[in-house]
Amino acid sequence: MRPMPEIAQTRFLPTQQRAATVAPSTYNAEARTVEVVWTTGARGRRFDFLSGQVYEEELVVSSEAVDLSRLNNGQAPVLNTHAAYDLSSQIGVVERAWIDGTEGRATVRLSDREDIAGLVRDIETGIVKNISVGYNVRKYEIISAANRTDGGTLPLYRAVDWMPAEISFVPIPFDADTGTRLVRRARQYGSASLSAT
DSSP: OOOOOOEEEEEEEOOOOEEEEEEEEEEETTTTEEEEEEEOOOOEEEEETTTTEEEEEEEOOSTTTBOOTTTTSSOOEEEETTOOSSGGGEEEEEEEEEEETTEEEEEEEEOOOGGGHHHHHHHHTTSSOEEEEEEEEEEEEEEOGGGOSSSOOSOEEEEEEEEEEEEEEOSSOSSTTBEESSOOOOOOOEEEEEEEO
């Protein structure tokens, strides 16, 4: 079977979520900060509601692929389970984000509001430790199922240009290796450029 020709498209994509982990051992009670791993780039199954296609998505984790400007502008929110429709859902702010090898990491500062004191305590003690990152993909490289050489049976969408926009604490992560540097999740709105082989 001959390889399919390369095709370039632009599509509007639905919300995506990715798992991450928090490291309770890095919790600083005085500053109310904790270090998190918000992506390891793990592959996961996705569904394209526009085409009805099931595919695998992989986030490429490198300084070339990931635009950290929104996470590092001092305004990126830390949310309760990606809820972005009410200010009470913001439980903190991203202080600093960086790429460490094949992981995306950040230091987040949690609010000292009384209404989330129990949640902050659960983060500090390691009860709540799963993270999900919200992101926009600007470019995918797509490898068709027929052209995959790794044994995969679905098309593989590799996000090679993407921007994280928020970090959330969640009950169940997508990427099992993310979280409060003890365990480790992303979301996306927008359009992406697609190139397929």
